Every structure is written in C-alpha cells, then in structure tokens.
Amino acid sequence: MNSFDIVVIGGGPAGCAMALDLNHRGYNVALCDQAKFPRDKVCGEFISPGADPILKQLGVLNAIEALTPKRLRGVAISSYESEELRIDYPVATGGGLRPTSLSVPRYKLDALFLKQVQSAGVKVFEQHKVTDFIFNEGCVAGIQGWDETKSSFSINCKLVVDAGGRNAVSLRKLSLKREPKGSSKIAFSAHWQGVRLPEDYCYMHVSRPGYTGISSVGNGRANVVLVVEGSALTGMKKEKPEAFYHRVLMQNRRRIKMLQSGEQVEPVRSVESLAFSVKPVPCGGLILVGDATGFIDPFTGEGIYLSLRSSQLAGEVIHAGFKSTDFSNNFLSVYDQKRQREFGSKFLLSRVLQWLIYNRPFCNRVMKSLSSNRVLAETLVGVIGDIFPAEKVVSMRFLSKLLIGTLKGNETLDMPKVLK
Secondary structure, three states, rough: OOEEEEEEOOHHHHHHHHHHHHHOOOOOOEEEEEOOOOOOOOOOEEEEEHHHHHHHHHHHHHHOOOOEEEEEEEEEEEOOOOOOOEEEOOOOOOOOOOOOEEOOOOHHHHHHHHHHHHHHOOOEEEEEEEEEEEOOOOOEEEEEEEEOEEEEEEEEEEEEOOOOHHHOOHHOOOOOOEOOOOOOEEEEEEEEOOOOOOOOOOEEEEOOOOOEEEOOOOOOOOEHHHHHEEEHHHOOOOOOOOHHHHHOOOOOHHHHHHHHOOEEEEOOOEOOOOOOEEEOOEEEEEEHHHHHHHEOHHHHHHHHHHHHHHHHHHHHHHHHHHHHOOOOHHHHHHHHHHHHHHHHHHHHHHHHHHHHHHHHHHHHHHHHHHHHOHHHHHHHHHHHOOOOOOOHHOOOOHHHHHHHOOOOOOOOOOHHHHHO
C-alpha cells in the first residue's frame, strides 16, 4: 500500500493547483484522476484577469502563454438583442496597463497543468477512480478505488484534498450536496470554426430562455456555450441536444450574425444541475476545493479563478495543520471560514446577476445605466474579472445606482430576495 503526506483527488485546475502548492511547501503529494489526459469538459474556457498572479506563483503562467492563448479585453453584453455594450477590464492601480483574461481550451489547459504537476515531482495516478475513503478514528486517512485494469488500489495519507468537482466522491459518500431550489440550469457547449467575432471580447448575449457566452480560444476557433433553465426543456424531451442547441442559438439575431458563417466542429456536450451548494465536511482529514465546494452559475466566468484561489486558501490551512499535527474537523473548518470571507460577497453578486438576467425589464434598464456610466460599468466588470473585491459593488449604494437609479416616475423595484 502506497503512503503519502497528502492525496489530491482530481486533476483539474483546482486539484493541480493544490498539488503544486503543497509540493512547493515540501510535502509528499499524490494526485489521482479517473481520466486519461488530455480530456475535455464543458467550460466557458476563459480565465478572469485576477488569476494571472496565482498562475505566475504556481509557475504555470509562462507555459500557458506558450500555448498562444487568446487574450480578451473584457466583455461585450447584449440584453435581449439590444446593441452590445463593450466593457474593458479596468486598471487596478493608477498608471498601469489594462489587464486581460485568458481564453484557452480546457483540454489543453488541464493537460498542461497535469504535466507541470508531474514535472514538479508529484506522483500522478491517471485512470485511478477513487470510490471511497479509508477512516482511522473518525478521520479520513486514505483512499481506495479501481485503476485502469479494474484492479483495486488503496493509498494511506495524513490528509485528503477532494478536488473532484460536482461529482466528487466526498459529495456522494458523505451526502454533502444540496441541490438548488427552483429550476436548475443546463449548459450546452461546442467549439466552432469561422465564427465572426468583431473584437477580442467574451460576447454575452442574454435572451430567453437563457444566455450564451461566445469567445475565441485561438487558432480560428470559438467556444459557444448556451445556458438555459431546465424548464426550457419541458415538453422538448424528444428533441436531441444538438437540435435544441442550434434552435435556441439561432433565435437571437446577434448570435445569427456571428455564427451564420461558422461551422460546429464537434458534438454538443452538456452538463445539468449547474448550481448547487455543499454542506460542511463532517469529519477530519478531509478538505474540499474547487467545484467540489459548490458551484455558481457560470455567467460571470470566474470558475477557474475560484478554483485556484480556494486551493491557495486550503494550502495555508493544510500547512498550519501539519505544523501543529492537527487534522481534526475543528481545525480544518478554519478553511471554510476563510473561503466564506473571501467569496461570500461574490456569490451574492452572482445571485443578483442571475435574478437580473432572467428579468427582461430590469436587465434592459441596467444595460442602459451601464452604457451611460463607464465608471459604473468598469467597476462591475472589474469585480467580475476578480480585479476588484466584490465588496466594491455588493452594497446598497452601488446596487441602487445599478438598479433603482434607472427607474422613472412611480415605478417600483421588486428587489431580489437575496438583498432583502
């Protein structure tokens, strides 16, 4: 039986960032993933500007740049077929250059990350599916599962980090996942060739029954993601995903203009139940990072940043745990507190934006407000891009400017429940 200081489950950005961080701190780390890399997944495929310093610290930014990724200037938003409002990412400090976001295919990004992990000396087990934990006195003390030959394997360790995403073994074995109330959302994704994108922005088109994110990923290709509420599929059970995807895309004239000369070059992939939250981990010896901690709707496009940053926060707590030889649930719960302080306001902003984009009158009004106030627009995009802290916009003063300031006469605003 193998033995390591720490085992990381999952070879995506969160798991690889965690493995690199802990390896840099001097720990003996193993990483397990059930897939054989390179592998693909549904993703918006752009990384917010706030991730650049983390990627540099991890030693992977230069390698990503060597892939010649597309650098995006900001976002271009269209509300229910209105004119697109193009908003550049703001300068964080006076006199600096405007930051950009990275746009790179996930199968390239994840394969590069894993290669960097292997080069750093981390033991990587591909095609090793973790199915359960090994417990010792109520604390997780290892993992077990099946390898590519269907043979069982087990690894002992002092601590496990689960970065297995929405299907993480922790969520299944410990029943930690909380499904959202109301209608869930479904994402459809495919790469296209020959799409006409006027400039280097991520193009967000909001229109019923959801929204799209379209951005170049380099080499003449674009990633076209469609997100709709699950209720949009009611009565469409016989319609295949390909047909539904194309039909909804072509219901918006701005998307038609961009896509009509393009060609889809791969089958449509989909993922259901996008948003969910997670209960606290009930035992010691286990920490969750990345999407395994819960997932918000990807409209704001910062999922990879959140994964990288959550791994940084976990690394601090894990290092402190090894110093004090304490991997109890009580000690490791400090990580949850750090994560809540770091991301709580951002998650609230995401819920506000979700309420907004599915409410046509207010979505249109907010777009007018942003188009007439460049500072307001750049501040919002600065928070979405993880350049500014979310507290900068999650305040009644800012939201009043954004929402209430657009009302006229005797109109009233039914504020979303998340703000009441």
